Amino acid sequence: MLNKQENEVMNAVYEMCDGKDSCLVSSLEIMSILPQKRNYTREKVDKILRSLELDDYFDLIETDRKGEKLYVITLHQNGIAYKRTAQQMRRNLTFKICLAIGSAVITFVVGLILRGIFS
DSSP states (O other): OOOHHHHHHHHHHHHHHTTSSEEEEEHHHHHHHSOGGGOOOHHHHHHHHHHHHHTTSEEEEEEEETTEEEEEEEEOHHHHTHHHHHHHHHHHHHHHHHHHHHHHHHHHHHHHHHHHHHO
16 A cells, blocks of 8 residues: 555556656656655655655666756556555455444434434
8 A cells, every 4th residue: 555655656656657657757747746744855855756666566667858857657567556445445444434324323223213212
């Protein structure tokens, strides 16, 4: 399971690849998509990209073009299925919240019924 920062970076990488299996991006391009309030730095983005590579979301190859460090990112199965798994996690969380609320309502109604019977 990804933490919030890894999730944001993975979402940015997924958007940059735009349905293709691989893409060529710089850390500045990725940072332009990320939320400004988190104050991402190049080093922080590079570290998160490396950790996502270790988690087998994609292959990361560094290259240099005119003094600018670029990444060749090739998505793996985890990276390609990222949006689907994120959507499933949201559905699962929504189901659990609805189940908790429903259980609380049923418990409240049963308590009222029992209080009415025994009082």
